[in-house]
Amino acid sequence: MGVIIHSLEVASVGRSLGNSIIDIIERKKSAISANLKEQIPTIVSTACLAHDLGNPPFGHSGEESIRAFFVKNQSVLKNNLSEAEWSDFQFFEGNANALRLLTQKMEGKRAGGFRLSYPVLSSIVKYPWESSYSAKGKFGFFQTEKEYYSSIAQTLGIPVEEGAALAFSRHPLVYLVEAADDICYQVMDIEDAHKLGILSTEQVHHLFLNFFDQSEDKKSLTKVKETLHEVTDANEQIAFLRSITIGKLTRECAIAFERNYESIMNGNATQPLTGQLSGAANAAYNQVKSIAIEQVYNHRTVVEIEIAGYQILNTLLEIIGFAMIDQKSKYSKKVLQLIPRQYITPHPSPYLRWMATLDFVSGMTDVYALEMYRTFKGISIPGITG
Numbered sequence: 001m002g003v004i005i006h007s008l009e010v011a012s013v014g015r016s017l018g019n020s021i022i023d024i025i026e027r028k029k030s031a032i033s034a035n036l037k038e039q040i041p042t043i044v045s046t047a048c049l050a051h052d053l054g055n056p057p058f059g060h061s062g063e064e065s066i067r068a069f070f071v072k073n074q075s076v077l078k079n080n081l082s083e084a085e086w087s088d089f090q091f092f093e094g095n096a097n098a099l100r101l102l103t104q105k106m107e108g109k110r111a112g113g114f115r116l117s118y119p120v121l122s123s124i125v126k127y128p129w130e131s132s133y134s135a136k137g138k139f140g141f142f143q144t145e146k147e148y149y150s151s152i153a154q155t156l157g158i159p160v161e162e163g164a165a166l167a168f169s170r171h172p173l174v175y176l177v178e179a180a181d182d183i184c185y186q187v188m189d190i191e192d193a194h195k196l197g198i199l200s201t202e203q204v205h206h207l208f209l210n211f212f213d214q215s216e217d218k219k220s221l222t223k224v225k226e227t228l229h230e231v232t233d234a235n236e237q238i239a240f241l242r243s244i245t246i247g248k249l250t251r252e253c254a255i256a257f258e259r260n261y262e263s264i265m266n267g268n269a270t271q272p273l274t275g276q277l278s279g280a281a282n283a284a285y286n287q288v289k290s291i292a293i294e295q296v297y298n299h300r301t302v303v304e305i306e307i308a309g310y311q312i313l314n315t316l317l318e319i320i321g322f323a324m325i326d327q328k329s330k331y332s333k334k335v336l337q338l339i340p341r342q343y344i345t346p347h348p349s350p351y352l353r354w355m356a357t358l359d360f361v362s363g364m365t366d367v368y369a370l371e372m373y374r375t376f377k378g379i380s381i382p383g384i385t386g
Contacts, residue, residue: 054097
């Protein structure tokens with residue numbers, strides 16, 4: 001549910017940013033058709049809704065758990081894979097996994113996946129290069145989607161970068177999707193920390209109000225204080241502050257986009273919009289990031305879930321993955337009976353069988369992953385009583 005709420009919030013911010021860009025395009029008198037221009041808010045909000053679909057159970061710690069599994073088992077797995085294929089696994093990315101989930105043809109399904117438009121798909125790929133392009137760290141497509149994204153880039157006129165590994169410039173709308181995600185991720189994590197009692201009401205008041213300059217935003221701050229005086233419920237106060245903070249950051253990011261308009265439209269590498277904040281907003285944003293790392297992400301309750309998630313994903317990948325590789329053993333056949341047929345590939349390639357394993361495991365919710373883990377561990381099995 002948390003992922004759904006986050007995606008809806010990101011989509012709302014993305015649509016607002018998209019509307020702002022229409023005004024910028026008109027001021028710049030860019031040669032963009034009226035029809036395409038009017039579609040920008042829809043394209044961005046749709047991309048925002050889909051941007052987290054490739055994330056595995058337990059979020060970013062789940063990504064780390066998947067990478068750790070392959071690194072731990074590289075002596076067994078790596079020999080059967082090419083360097084590029086192995087790179088996909090040891091640097092597994094939820095962003096690349098989103099493109100795969102949205103576009104791949106599963107067993108027994110029609111081609112085209114979710115059949116989203118090229119502009120939407122390209123707006124999701126924040127890191128438009130393959131995993132072996134190590135200079136970039138993160139990446140946006142697996143070997144399985146390499147040709148597909150190349151087709152998208154060629155059709156949309158996205159510039160290709162020179163080099164041994166395949167890499168492209170970012171689609172301009174990626175900057176809006178990224179900004180919407182960054183804004184909501186940082187701001188909503190602070191609100192969630194308040195709900196969980198990790199941060200006090202006073203702390204969160206201070207963190208959110210810091211985004212507004214005492215001089216430049218004096219009029220707005222007066223209205224904010226009047227509202228906080230009227231509303232006495234703590235959670236409602238925080239929700240209000242969260243909302244106006246998101247609005248403030250959305251406007252600031254739109255300004256940053258306009259300031260870098262020519263560079264972004266020409267495909268030149270440009271700093272993320274949230275990295276171009278200035279003044280009070282920039283200082284407050286950096287403070288929120290620091291607080292989140294120190295007090296929220298490393299809080300005991302969060303760490304406990306991460307540790308549990310590591311064990312759960314390690315077990316699922318080991319049992320399901322090796323059953324996918326050796327589909328003929330009696331135990332493997334039993335395991336595969338629990339896997340939906342669309343995830344079981346008859347292709348002999350070890351790479352494709354491990355990718356199919358990741359398709360299934362990465363698509364689980366936290367709760368479903370825990371249930372399957374308990375099944376494999378013989379915990380709380382229906383039909384077995386003490």
